[in-house]
Amino acid sequence: MSQKPITLQTLLEGLNRDLAHEFQAIMMYRLYASLVTGPMRSELREFFSGEITEELGHAQVLADKIAALGGTPTTTVPPFELTRDPKRMLENVLQAERETIERYKERRLQAQELGDIALVVQLENIIAEEQVHHDEVRQMLENWPY
Secondary structure (H helix, E strand, O other), rough: OOOOOOOHHHHHHHHHHHHHHHHHHHHHHHHHHHHHOOOOOOHHHHHHHHHHHHHHHHHHHHHHHHOOOOOOOOOOOOOEEEEEEEEHHHHHHHHHHHHHHHHHHHHHHHHHOOHHHHHHHHHHHHHHHHHHHHHHEEEEEEEOOO
């Protein structure tokens, strides 16, 4: 658990940070799907495009919860690296997934400390989905031939 007591404001700030990164993931996947080149273009385009729907779902959960708690959902999208190199795209996605999982674990602890069981469960579901994404991308990068 955290050192200082968690406040509703702390949770809202964290949820907005998470929401901003979901927006980032949506944009990253959309642009990577458009920019990807090379022999794996079709497969990677389909993969990147397919992730957008799930990330939109995460963003909806976060925005709805922020609003329900009396906050205002962010419109911020953090910058990310644009590249045309398919391997670099996957490496960027893998790093983003690692960071996302850690943020959501922290948020889950905050929600638990504040007694918001519904949010704890929602965050656990999102963590599980993000872990699946992480594992899939990690496996895609193993023995990358290109």
